[in-house]
Amino acid sequence: ILNANEDINGLEFVNASSAYAAGGNGVIYKTNDGGVTWSRSFNTASPNYLWAVSFADEMKGWAVGDDGTIINTVNGGSSWQQQNANTYNRFIDVDFISDTKGWVVGSNGIAARTVNGGLNWTLQYLGSGMNLFSVQFINENTGWAVGDEGIFKTIDGGIAWELFLAESWVYSVEFVNENTGWAGVRFGKVYKTTNGGSTWTQQNSGTGATYYSMKFINENTGWATGDYSTIIKTTDGGA
Numbered sequence: 001i002l003n004a005n006e007d008i009n010g011l012e013f014v015n016a017s018s019a020y021a022a023g024g025n026g027v028i029y030k031t032n033d034g035g036v037t038w039s040r041s042f043n044t045a046s047p048n049y050l051w052a053v054s055f056a057d058e059m060k061g062w063a064v065g066d067d068g069t070i071i072n073t074v075n076g077g078s079s080w081q082q083q084n085a086n087t088y089n090r091f092i093d094v095d096f097i098s099d100t101k102g103w104v105v106g107s108n109g110i111a112a113r114t115v116n117g118g119l120n121w122t123l124q125y126l127g128s129g130m131n132l133f134s135v136q137f138i139n140e141n142t143g144w145a146v147g148d149e150g151i152f153k154t155i156d157g158g159i160a161w162e163l164f165l166a167e168s169w170v171y172s173v174e175f176v177n178e179n180t181g182w183a184g185v186r187f188g189k190v191y192k193t194t195n196g197g198s199t200w201t202q203q204n205s206g207t208g209a210t211y212y213s214m215k216f217i218n219e220n221t222g223w224a225t226g227d228y229s230t231i232i233k234t235t236d237g238g239a
Contacts, residue, residue: 005027006023006024006027007024008021008022008023009022009024009051009052010022010023010050010051010052010053010063010093011053012054012055014057014061015058016034017031017033018031018032019031019035020053020063020077021038021053022050022051022052022065023049023050024049025047025049026042026043026046026050027041027043028040028050028053028063028077028080030076030077043071045071045080045081045082046071048069050063050064050069051064051091051092052064052065052091052092053094054094054095054096055096056098058076059074059076060072060117061077061096062094062096062118064091064092064093065091066091068084068086068087068090068091069082070084070091070104070118071083083118083119085112085123086123087112087123089106089107089108091106092105092131092132092133092134093105093106093133094135095135095136097137097139097140099117100116101114101115101140102117102118103137103143104135105132105135105145105147107131107132108129108130109128109131109147109149110124110125110126111124111125111132111135111161112124113158115157126145126149126152126161127150127152127163128149131147131148132152133146133171133212134146134171134172134173136174136175138175138177140157142154142155142178142196144164144181145161145173146171146172146173146183147171148169149163149166149168150164150165150167150168150170151164151165151167151197152164164198164200165183165191165197167200168185169185169210170184171185171210171212172212172213174216174222176216176217176219179193179196180192180219180237181193181197182203182214182224183200184210184211184213184214184224184226185210186210187208188204188205188209189205190202190205190224191203192237192238203238206232207228207230207232209226209227209228209230210226210227211225211232212225212226219237220234220235220237221233221235222234222237222238
């Protein structure tokens with residue numbers, strides 16, 4: 001059990017044993033035994049509040065947070081370096097699909113992408129500039145970003161984005177392949193698509209919680225977590 005002194009806002013396993021979590025005050029948590037024990041350290045690159053973490057492999061990872069913070073490690077979290085995206089907007093989520101290609105999203109509709117491991121970042125603003133909370137890429141070209149304005153999709157690696165579902169307060173997104181995915185919305189709403197986001201069908205979660213995180217291991221089995229310590233599970237694709 002991880003007894004944290006700070007908020008924990010991001011978690012990613014890189015294999016069956018090793019995982020990283022990010023939190024307040026620039027703290028990074030790490031486990032090497034599947035979560036039985038955790039080490040806690042302050043990264044040396046930035047003291048800012050961290051919201052999310054993403055690792056391309058066991059050694060190379062990124063964490064993002066307030067005031068445009070992007071930090072990177074190449075040695076499994078032993079040390080961290082700051083990367084510059086030339087913005088002070090809050091970054092809320094990050095997703096790297098390889099050690100070179102990654103994306104971040106955050107407040108005021110900001111999105112940024114890199115194709116060289118974060119040495120350079122290209123900034124853009126999606127929609128009308130409302131907050132973005134989650135980003136996921138299923139391959140180097142196809143990805144989704146969700147937020148206050150709805151669900152956006154790109155098919156060219158994040159160069160251009162299109163609004164696919166105009167639904168307010170979408171907080172989480174999870175795709176298992178290019179066609180099948182889910183989105184968590186406030187007040188217990190869950191949406192599912194089976195055609196890559198062209199159309200979405202609302203599902204009944206059975207609660208009124210807002211779902212901030214979702215994880216599916218295949219087209220049938222998945223979990224969502226949200227308000228009021230809510231955890232829900234489905235084994236039939238959300239039906």
